[in-house]
Amino acid sequence: MTLRGRSFLNTADFSLDQIHGLVDLALGLKLGRVKRQLPGKMLAMVFFNPSLRTRASFTAAMYRLGGVAVDLPLGQGGWPLEFGEGVVMDGAAAEHVREAAPVIGRYCNALAVRSSELVVAGGASGTTGSWAESKKDRVVQSFARFAGVPVINMESNVYHPCQGLGDAVTLKEKLGRPQGKKYVLTWAYHPKALPMATPNSQLAAACDQGMEVVVTHPPGWELDPDIVETASARAQAAGGSLTFSSSMAEAVEGAHVVCAKSWGALKYYGDWETEKLIRQELKGWIVDEALMRRTDHGVFMHCLPVRRNIVVSDAVLDGSWSIVLDQAENRLWAQMALLAEVLAD
Numbered sequence: 001m002t003l004r005g006r007s008f009l010n011t012a013d014f015s016l017d018q019i020h021g022l023v024d025l026a027l028g029l030k031l032g033r034v035k036r037q038l039p040g041k042m043l044a045m046v047f048f049n050p051s052l053r054t055r056a057s058f059t060a061a062m063y064r065l066g067g068v069a070v071d072l073p074l075g076q077g078g079w080p081l082e083f084g085e086g087v088v089m090d091g092a093a094a095e096h097v098r099e100a101a102p103v104i105g106r107y108c109n110a111l112a113v114r115s116s117e118l119v120v121a122g123g124a125s126g127t128t129g130s131w132a133e134s135k136k137d138r139v140v141q142s143f144a145r146f147a148g149v150p151v152i153n154m155e156s157n158v159y160h161p162c163q164g165l166g167d168a169v170t171l172k173e174k175l176g177r178p179q180g181k182k183y184v185l186t187w188a189y190h191p192k193a194l195p196m197a198t199p200n201s202q203l204a205a206a207c208d209q210g211m212e213v214v215v216t217h218p219p220g221w222e223l224d225p226d227i228v229e230t231a232s233a234r235a236q237a238a239g240g241s242l243t244f245s246s247s248m249a250e251a252v253e254g255a256h257v258v259c260a261k262s263w264g265a266l267k268y269y270g271d272w273e274t275e276k277l278i279r280q281e282l283k284g285w286i287v288d289e290a291l292m293r294r295t296d297h298g299v300f301m302h303c304l305p306v307r308r309n310i311v312v313s314d315a316v317l318d319g320s321w322s323i324v325l326d327q328a329e330n331r332l333w334a335q336m337a338l339l340a341e342v343l344a345d
Helices: 016-030 053-064 097-107 138-146 161-175 197-208 225-237 272-282 324-342
Strands: 042-047 068-072 110-114 151-155 182-186 212-216 241-245 257-260 299-301
Touching (some): 016 161, 016 197, 042 151, 053 151, 053 324, 097 110, 097 138, 138 151, 151 161, 161 299, 299 324
Parallel strands (some): 042 068, 042 110, 182 257, 212 241, 257 299
């Protein structure tokens, strides 16, 4: 698949054949049909945000491959880094990414970074700038520029490619041949400001599998047009399509997969007080039993963590529709496949 030594910042940086190859390798690893090892290899992980599945799955993946993952306390508990160019460092930052990234790169074989301003613990919403500013993904892009080793995006402002890859594995595992099957990505109400990364990458995952993808959201919650354009082109190349709907009920008719996720309104990105007032009127955007009954024996997906009876009802999440635990497990196998290819000798 010629992924050796490459950074993994966005699935769209790779060909459809390469993504499909990773999916097949992940399923082969999960079934024990394929053996890959990375003895003596080390992955450094830097989390600027909370993490459960991503941290645990990458740690487990390296262990299963015979390597080791090291969680570096740069983002949470470490000193702050500077990412600006030509700055006079007389503030809080103790070190510039120009030194920090290549030093880590000399110790480790790859570096994985999570940095998204809106991914925060607790009940309060995170703060960020406008979408135009957030879209630059300054932190992850800076590490990729200076590390000197492959950099894996564990979630940025714009993309969560490892979630997307894990979802692609789940779609093929559950559907056999996802191409032509109907996949609905639906916006859902959430009481906090949330980033665009996961829905952007989930959209990409379904489009790359050649599915009949429908994105449904309230007016004003459109996805970034550049990302939509790329996803649509890849969907067509894979034999699928991408359409949009403002009706949740109509969108899920006959669906094989319903994936729920909240995301921000780009017009108000960084202006949470304004967006919050509009969101309050959209609490009806929840996946419940009535909605799932409109599907064609569809399954329910969510990246987790999920707010019960806010994003999805107990009945759906605890019922036969839900495959969220399998979806979460497949993060492990997808990342094992990715690491095995990127760090191969």
